[in-house]
Amino acid sequence: MSYRPTVEFLLYQWLDAQKLPGRERFADHSRDTFDAVLDTCERIAREKYAPFNRTVDTQEPQFDGEKVILPQCTYDAQKAYAASGMLSAAQDYDIGGMQLPYTVEAAANSFFGLASISMGSGLLTVGNANLLMVHGTEAQQKVFALNEFSGRFSGTMCLSEPQAGSSLSDVATRAVPDGAGFESDPLGPRYRLKGNKMWISAGEHELTENIIHLVLAKIPGPDGKLVPGTRGISLFIVPKKLVDTEGNLTGVRNDVALAGLNHKLGWRGTTNTLLNFGEGKYPVDGEAGAVGYLVGQAGKGLHCMFHMMNEARIGIGMAATMLGLAGYYASLDYAKNRPQGRPVQNPKDKDAAAAAVVKDVAQPQVRIIEHADVKRMLLAQKSYGEGALALNLFCARLVDEQATGDSAAADEARLLLEVLTPIAKSWPSEWCLEANSLAIQIHGGYGYTRDFPVEQYWRDNRLNMIHEGTHGIQAMDLLGRKVLMENGRGLQLLAARINGTIERAIQVPALAAHANALGSALQQVGAATKAAWATGQPTDALANAVPYMQAFGHTVLAWVWLDVALATLQADPAQAQTASVGRMGAMRFFFHYELPKIGAWLQVVSSRDPTCATFPEEAF
Incomplete structure (x- = not known):
């Protein structure tokens, strides 16, 4: 299955990236130049990264006492990536950049994550150099940042x-x-x-x-x-x-x-x-x-470093997303080709066989994608991966808005990013890891072996809940700081965006029930936020910060999916295209199977359940 149509739909049909050249900074660009960047990155990822994903997993870095030894393919990939200009893609022309929108840069870099996240590209180097362009002196920018953008350093x-x-x-x-x-x-x-x-x-x-x-x-x-x-x-x-x-x-x-x-x-x-x-x-x-x-x-070092850390957190969210999608594509291919089992049939005599599972063993085996439970696992992966991709590209679009929008729009984008960054990092890290687990499950015993790539995707993804701020730290940041900052204005702005989508969707018969479900979820999150802080004591509120973040994240993803569904119906009113049917199905899955989970998570938040916080150490 090709990933390109998915990212193009989100870029152009949903986020309207083709309109960004209307802004002065991006005036020299067009959809043609954006597509050319996507073409280049897709090609490099296909030729220099994907064929060597297993190589860099099995040939671990070695230190010979003088230098670290890496496989030759890593050198070749790094050289090709630097030569592509992607290290300085978003920078000004006068320092060798392309002045590319961050939205397009993020989409283009996603191809490398899909091909081999383990091999890496330029996440830390670019973040390092970007920090120096904001906080460094002119000499520091010239000597260090510009050489990082060029790939020398x-x-x-x-x-x-x-x-x-x-x-x-x-x-x-x-x-x-x-x-x-x-x-x-x-x-x-x-x-x-x-x-x-x-x-x-x-x-x-x-x-x-x-x-x-x-x-x-x-x-x-x-x-x-x-x-x-x-x-x-x-x-x-x-x-x-x-x-x-x-x-x-x-x-x-x-x-x-x-x-x-x-x-x-x-x-x-x-x-x-x-x-x-x-x-x-x-x-x-x-x-x-x-x-x-x-x-x-x-x-003021921590203030400076947070510039890089926040960029890295969105980058980690994208890394987790692409690993989730890589596992989804692998398990989808496997499910389409692996014959096993036979379909369940309805019994002729309902009274005599009311509790029986009837299968005709004389019939040939079917491919496992024909089984409802395998479709459930595939739909879960699709809803997690494509939903997380949409969320991260939306955050990238906010970065462009903060940099090039008018003062009001830029300030709104800033606050929305503050609230959404913990979700953009943590939600894909948790749920795209679950997608990788489901990919292994679809492969059965084969998934637990190194004969198929899904076990590596899971291993690679397990890191993302840990680095650049652990899951628990993101949760405390969200509930302890982000939803409260500036008297809750960021949370209010997000709620306004969500309500805007609800108002549009409720007018569409196919989406009205989902719009109402999202409205209910938003009310529950709002009530739980107030209840968590009812005593004003951080120890009471933050004891259940992770369940809060899980519910908050699921609500945000439900909003993203509903907004994507609106764009899907606008682009394809008859919903005739296979891709459109897939997106709408994934949206329905998320609302039917995932969004209802928030009730259990928010229950412990709203009641300020003390079970974990007060559990005595000696009782373990």
Whole structure:
């Protein structure tokens, strides 16, 4: 099954991306140029990524004591991706970019996720460079960001530490001024860093000339002690190899050393590392300590880093989505070709065989796609995967609105993104993982073997509920911050968007019942939000933050599906096209099988059920 028609429908029939060239920033573009970008990425993904997805899974990164060894296909893929211009696709023309809408960029990058998410493309590098374009100095942008956009350098984000995973307030990496003249360095205030960073994706490799680490560290106060909490965290550029003011390598290795490679369940095509900063393995000017350049203001590092983290969270949501769709396409193909079992028949004598399952064993076997339960599992995957894709592309469209819309539209897009980002990351991570589990189930015992790709898709996807903010962290962010910020205005804006879709859908006989169901769900979420915070105590509200997020996410996805259904009927009023029938069926499945689940989730939220929060440790 081809993925291209699905993404084109969402881009052009639903999100009206072809109208974006009407904005000054995108004036040189048209649907033709957008399609050309999609063509290029689809081709590179098909030729350089998809054939090697199993290769990078079985040939894990190895460290020979001097350098990390990766399969040749990884080098070829990275080179092809950089040559495509996608690393700088959304950037200005004057720095070599295409000024491509982020909506189209996200859609184009999805082909790589479908082909081999494990091999990776440019998520962290682009996020790293984008951060520097906002918070870095002109020199930092020229030397580091522009070389990342060109593909010469790659980038990482270094937050977690062995003793402090998601708890950034407990970061212990230190940064001290590098000599009396540290403020005179043209690349920014120069510091020496010492500490350890864990779970650093692409932290060591030979794919690019240099690796630019963005590192969170604390600057000691006058008493030499670190400021507790997040207030003392600053952000530093720490290159693997030192460069001059033109971005040329100086031949000096920075004091950043690989302490080990993490051996992962999945996503094995990308290195994941433990890095030691400033241990003295590569002393600079005879001194231990990694050279780093301050980004932005001291003590404002977390504010800067969130620019990259939010981009990464939407990117992780898209990664989870594409793995879910990859499993769906594989299991759909299998179900169409695997013969097994015979159809259930209605008995002639209803009284005599009321409880019997009647099958004619003389009949030939049918393909498993003809069984209702297999169709249930396929429909679940389709509703999860295509719904998540629509959600993530909608969020990408909001990014464009924030950047190019008028002031009112841009502010509304900003707030909607604040509320939706935890959902865009977490919902696909949970439910597209479930889609991968269903893909294995459809394959039966074969799905549990390495003879078919679905087991790898599940392994690769299991990471997405963990990195870039765990599931629980996203839930607390949503209920503890996002729905409350600016007196709940973001939640109100989202509710207005949902009600707008309900008002349009209720006029369509085929969608009226679904519109009413969505309206009821929205009311339940609103009531549960108020009930959760009725005592004003975070411990009461956040004890059931994950069930809240699950219900909130399902309501958002039901809205997305209803809005997509409206676009489907507008594009194909007779619903004659096979793709249209498929979209409408997936929408009905989601409303009939998935949306009703929110009642159980919201029950514990509304009652502020204390079961989990008060359960005594010794009782485990």
